[in-house]
Amino acid sequence: MAEVSVRGVTMRFGELKALDDVTLDFVDGGFFALLGPSGSGKTTLLRVIAGFLFPDEGEVRIAGQPVERVPVEKREIGMMFQNYALFPNLTVAENVGFGLRVRHVDRAEERRRVGEVLELVQLEGLGRRRPKELSGGQRQRVALARAIVTNPKVLLLDEPLSALDKALRVDMQIELKRIQREVGITTIFVTHDQEEALTLADRIGILRDGRLVQAGPPREVYNAPVDSFAARFLGEANLLPSPLPDTFAEGARLALPEGAAAYAVRPEALTLTPTPPEDDVNALPGRLVQRVFAGSMATCVVDIGGGGTWKVIDRDPDLPQLPEGAAVWLSWDAEDTIPIGAA
Amino acid sequence: MAGTLNAGEGRRAAGLLAPAYLWLTLAVFMPLSAMLFFSFLTAPPFGNEPVAATLANYFAFFETGTYGRLLWKSVKLGLWVTGLCILIGYPCALVLAKQIRGRAREALFLLVILPFWSNSLVRIFSWAIVLRGNGVLERALDLVWPGDVRLGLMFTPAAVVIGLVHSYLPYVILTSYLALQAIDDDIIAAARSLGAGRLTILRRLVLPLSLSGLLAGAVLIFVPVVGSFMEPRILGGRFGTYYGTVVEDQFVAVFNWPLGAALSFILLAVVLLILALSSPILRKGLQ
Numbered sequence: 043m044a045e046v047s048v049r050g051v052t053m054r055f056g057e058l059k060a061l062d063d064v065t066l067d068f069v070d071g072g073f074f075a076l077l078g079p080s081g082s083g084k085t086t087l088l089r090v091i092a093g094f095l096f097p098d099e100g101e102v103r104i105a106g107q108p109v110e111r112v113p114v115e116k117r118e119i120g121m122m123f124q125n126y127a128l129f130p131n132l133t134v135a136e137n138v139g140f141g142l143r144v145r146h147v148d149r150a151e152e153r154r155r156v157g158e159v160l161e162l163v164q165l166e167g168l169g170r171r172r173p174k175e176l177s178g179g180q181r182q183r184v185a186l187a188r189a190i191v192t193n194p195k196v197l198l199l200d201e202p203l204s205a206l207d208k209a210l211r212v213d214m215q216i217e218l219k220r221i222q223r224e225v226g227i228t229t230i231f232v233t234h235d236q237e238e239a240l241t242l243a244d245r246i247g248i249l250r251d252g253r254l255v256q257a258g259p260p261r262e263v264y265n266a267p268v269d270s271f272a273a274r275f276l277g278e279a280n281l282l283p284s285p286l287p288d289t290f291a292e293g294a295r296l297a298l299p300e301g302a303a304a305y306a307v308r309p310e311a312l313t314l315t316p317t318p319p320e321d322d323v324n325a326l327p328g329r330l331v332q333r334v335f336a337g338s339m340a341t342c343v344v345d346i347g348g349g350g351t352w353k354v355i356d357r358d359p360d361l362p363q364l365p366e367g368a369a370v371w372l373s374w375d376a377e378d379t380i381p382i383g384a385a
Numbered sequence: 386m387a388g389t390l391n392a393g394e395g396r397r398a399a400g401l402l403a404p405a406y407l408w409l410t411l412a413v414f415m416p417l418s419a420m421l422f423f424s425f426l427t428a429p430p431f432g433n434e435p436v437a438a439t440l441a442n443y444f445a446f447f448e449t450g451t452y453g454r455l456l457w458k459s460v461k462l463g464l465w466v467t468g469l470c471i472l473i474g475y476p477c478a479l480v481l482a483k484q485i486r487g488r489a490r491e492a493l494f495l496l497v498i499l500p501f502w503s504n505s506l507v508r509i510f511s512w513a514i515v516l517r518g519n520g521v522l523e524r525a526l527d528l529v530w531p532g533d534v535r536l537g538l539m540f541t542p543a544a545v546v547i548g549l550v551h552s553y554l555p556y557v558i559l560t561s562y563l564a565l566q567a568i569d570d571d572i573i574a575a576a577r578s579l580g581a582g583r584l585t586i587l588r589r590l591v592l593p594l595s596l597s598g599l600l601a602g603a604v605l606i607f608v609p610v611v612g613s614f615m616e617p618r619i620l621g622g623r624f625g626t627y628y629g630t631v632v633e634d635q636f637v638a639v640f641n642w643p644l645g646a647a648l649s650f651i652l653l654a655v656v657l658l659i660l661a662l663s664s665p666i667l668r669k670g671l672q
């Protein structure tokens with residue numbers, strides 16, 4: 043267990059800068075989620091930290107030691123791969139014990155620790171099976187057990203849950219969080235699923251085109267995104283440009299704080315009404331385009347004249363059924379306006 | 386699968402498969418049964434001599450030690466050639482499958498397959514030109530080596546081995562390459578992340594996971610090499626008498642087809658026996 047820090051790391055593949063001057067700190071024992079769209083450099087950053095790739099510029103430290111030229115075999119990391127990468131010719135116990143065998147741990151000790159960690163991932167008794175005799179979720183657990191049995195300094199996971207179906211994925215998220223807490227290992231988790239990041243991580247970082255857009259606790263990034271990309275990537279956001287164009291939503295009542303490059307409003311902060319709201323709040327007139335029920339709430343799409351379409355999560359589905367195409371008002375409290383960037 | 390077919394489908398499947406079975410019958414079983422038939426005759430049925438049934442051709446194998454010795458010599462040749470093909474071919478396949486990417490890989494692949502495209506006689510005579518005294522190899526070595534070079538490789542068992550290894554190398558490279566190609570790169574990455582060095586990865590993962598391909602290549606080489614006659618004859622000179630050349634002699638020189646056929650079937654039986662005896666070991670290796 044250790045803290046990891048990445049300073050000014052740049053990684054080029056020919057002309058392409060897969061990582062561009064990335065600086066990030068991962069605290070000891072923390073659970074960090076790296077978020078970003080496909081091709082943004084998440085895997086590359088993970089591979090630089092693991093030691094599969096040596097960065098062209100910058101520094102990587104694990105437990106204070108510079109390691110950017112240390113190959114992966116010597117870094118004492120644990121890694122979990124998207125397709126689990128279990129060794130198909132070995133049994134579960136041999137898979138999990140592989141790292142211990144490499145370190146010449148004696149057989150009795152190996153058996154003890156393999157048993158311990160299989161218990162931790164709730165696979166006791168399956169040691170003699172081969173990977174192909176396991177379900178997806180069980181393979182997942184074997185991969186995790188194999189990665190943590192050597193007490194690595196840091197656990198790296200590259201979209202480890204993306205191959206599982208939705209229900210199993212949620213179970214595994216809870217399980218992963220429990221195990222991470224129990225072991226207390228510094229964990230860096232790559233995902234393109236923002237919900238997953240919010241469920242698991244105590245800190246998140248958002249990558250875009252190889253650059254770090256923003257990093258911090260999920261709440262902070264959610265409530266104060268540094269730009270419209272961060273606002274839209276973590277949760278959904280309706281954007282208001284600044285200054286507003288002349289054609290923007292005729293009849294709007296807006297009181298926006300000064301000095302921001304743009305404003306964002308979260309769909310769940312909006313209230314949908316058929317008539318103009320009476321209180322002194324921000325309000326926009328629009329036309330209802332679509333309304334989809336999802337159990338306790340409805341997701342609505344509203345066309346704002348000159349301002350594109352806005353998404354609204356309406357938690358009051360008892361509201362009189364409005365026909366699609368009806369004139370509606372969107373309103374929100376002043377404190378729900380999120381200013382983005384400086385003008 | 387076959388059990389789930391209804392009658393109509395079964396008839397259609399049989400119809401579709403018929404050409405394949407017909408071909409198999411004509412191309413494999415007919416010549417083989419003809420040979421089996423010959424092997425029990427006193428003389429070829431198309432000569433002037435009277436023909437009778439006999440087991441004498443099979444007994445001939447045991448009457449002198451010569452055939453047994455030659456068969457053992459050919460088996461040893463098979464082991465040598467197979468072993469060398471594995472030693473050279475497997476590392477080549479490993480590099481080809483795991484180190485080289487893109488264009489370079491295609492080019493190298495072409496080079497590997499090239500021997501397949503040339504006529505085997507041309508190939509063997511090319512080796513004769515290269516290996517003979519004062520031939521291409523000795524002259525080339527003369528250029529870089531001070532003093533007179535006398536390798537004397539031509540007409541030795543070594544020349545036979547070189548010629549055969551060259552002919553059969555592509556088999557083991559191709560079969561191993563296919564097996565190695567199927568190993569996910571992430572498996573190797575995972576082993577590295579667990580601290581394993583190259584040798585450990587080779588011994589515990591790559592070799593076991595590609596063993597099926599390696600063994601397939603080995604069988605593909607061993608079987609024909611034990612019966613080979615062209616390379617021994619052209620490159621082996623007075624050392625070039627092997628089981629295969631003796632069998633060939635019965636057909637083209639002595640015209641004793643029945644003896645040639647009987648010797649061939651003994652060879653087939655011995656090769657099958659060797660494969661059957663080694664298959665438990667091989668199967669264990671594949672676990």
Ligand SMILES: Nc1ncnc2c1ncn2[C@@H]1O[C@H](COP(=O)(O)OP(=O)(O)O)[C@@H](O)[C@H]1O
Pocket residue numbers: 055058060078079080081082083084085086087
């Ligand atoms: N080995 C490589 N060679 C060339 N380009 C690469 C290589 N690995 C990744 N890239 C490129 O770098 C960028 C970032 O890739 P990656 O880190 O895999 O993104 P992510 O994991 O966020 O989807 C992509 O444009 C990708 O095509």
Ligand SMILES: [Mg+2]
Pocket residue numbers: 084085086
């Ligand atoms: Mg990726």
